[in-house]
Amino acid sequence: DAHTLDWTEFKEMPANITAFRFIDPASDVIKNIRKIWRVDATNIKTGTALLYDALNVFITAFRDMAAKEDPIIKPLDCDDYEFSEHGQRIGELVRKPPKTSKKILPGPLSGPIFFDDSGQRTNIDLQIIERSKTEVGFRVSGTWNSKKPNVIRYAVTSEEREKELQKEIQQKNFRVVSKIGAPYLMHRSPPPGKSLYGNDRWEGYALDLMQEICHILNCSYTFEEVPDGKYGNYDPDKKEWNGLIGHLLNRKADLAVCDLTITYERRRAVDFTMPFMTLGISVLYAKAVKEPPELLAFAHPLTLNIWLYMATSYLVISMIIFLVARLNPNDWENPHPCDPNPEELENIWTIRNCCWLTLGSIMAQGCDLLPKGVSTRMATAAWWFFSLIMTTSYTANMAAFLTMSRMGLTIEKAEDLATQTKIKYECITTYFFIGGSTSSFFQDTNFSTYHQMWVQMESADPTVFESSNADGVKRVLNSKRKYAFLMESSSIEYETERNCDLIQVGGMIDSKGYGIAMTANFQYRKAFNEAILKMQEMGILSRLKTKWWTEMNGGGVCKEEEHADDNAAAELGLDHVGGVFVVLAVGVVIALTFATCEFIWMVKKVAIRET
Structure with missing residues (x-):
């Protein structure tokens, strides 16, 4: 009876409403009945139509029976379970009416009426209707027939739905939730004497990413910060998600955009777009401190x-x-x-x-x-x-001595950490209720080397775990090469572009990606995937990463020093052998001094002898 309800108040509601119905208010039969009954189609309910059709079938069958024989109607006592002697005949006429039989009343209202040998109705037609997002009320999107229960005949083509979807996106303002963390989302400093509002309060890679997507899709967005500052982990005790994932599941946001890794557990709770950035776990370590060479x-x-x-x-x-x-x-x-x-x-x-x-x-x-x-x-x-x-x-x-002075790292890859005990290492852990894909990888891996690394991290006393990437980076800088931090390669790249005392050791030990999280079965997911793919082909994703990793906020300061270090490793400079030149100069000066003294002494002796 969805066609009998008033849906005016639900016009602005974003939810999709789909229903089935027997009655087609736009059919010629319903229009004829409306004139006879003098009512509107919204007043004709399914129950009324079915009762009308049942009465029509019965009186038609009774008429067909009376046309061949004169029925004698006897009163029946329902308490004694008496049966009419005409019931079987009427039932046969209902199941198999004569080909020349016509219904007494107009109709049927619920579609063609047929019965099988057991009296069950067959060949039932149902209309699939959905709430129209452009108009008030419903529209027919498909039909279903009981003869082919696994087949739906769609009335709206995929091309038409694509056009409607594009039109809906253009009218859509997406609620985007994110997490503070450089360079993805950072607070923007307001100009002196002014205040910032809306999206102007933030800046970063995530904001630019949504801006480029909405430029392609011609939509709008509004950013907000997740209250608990967490990515999203499932709490088995409370049986709920926190962070960005919990925000989406509670329908407080449409999208979650930040350095959110696509994992199996998160994918079971929400949907993700295709990755807009590919990365992996690597090792952050401190560079060897090169002391200035001494003169000697x-x-x-x-x-x-x-x-x-x-x-x-x-x-x-x-x-x-x-x-x-x-x-x-x-x-x-x-x-x-x-x-x-x-x-x-x-x-x-x-x-x-x-x-x-x-x-x-x-x-x-x-x-x-x-x-x-x-x-x-x-x-x-x-x-x-x-x-x-x-x-x-x-x-x-x-x-x-010269070889040792040029030696840099004492570890070359992540696996080297598992075979030594001098250098401590760790990652962000769920023990601090922040968690992440890095700790989950080591905790759940079946690879023996990485599992051994997780066991060593857990058994370390005092603990080596940190609650954030910033704390891990700070500890690497202050540990004098006695500590390494396992983190995602994109974050390592961001840190090494700004702090020349840090370096990434080895390659990536796994492969993963950052994606835009959205509620399950998000109807605009395909459009977002196409936009990300288009940005990838146009080089926009690469340009955005270059902007926020190497150009903004002090990035790119370590490139010149890196090339200088490479040249220094190939040859010795004057600072390394300057003492040898000093010894040579001192020896030459002493020799000249002695030669001068000897010459003066000889001249004096000759002068004395001649006088």
């Missing part, structure tokens, strides 16, 4: 004590060689080879020459003077062996 960095492979011991050994062995050369007769030579019996012998191993021999050995350069005595050679060989070991040790340690 070349001396770092050996400690100060070793350098002092080497200098002392150099002086001591030089004096020992000088003393041994003086005592060994083989190091005393004839200064005049032509005189076989010289009065004096000469020893070339002065303190100066001994120091030159030991210095050339430790510098791996050798010397033009070599000892001749056995004892002198033994002392020199011992020094050469010492010099060999110290020189090779210095060279090896210098190479290791």
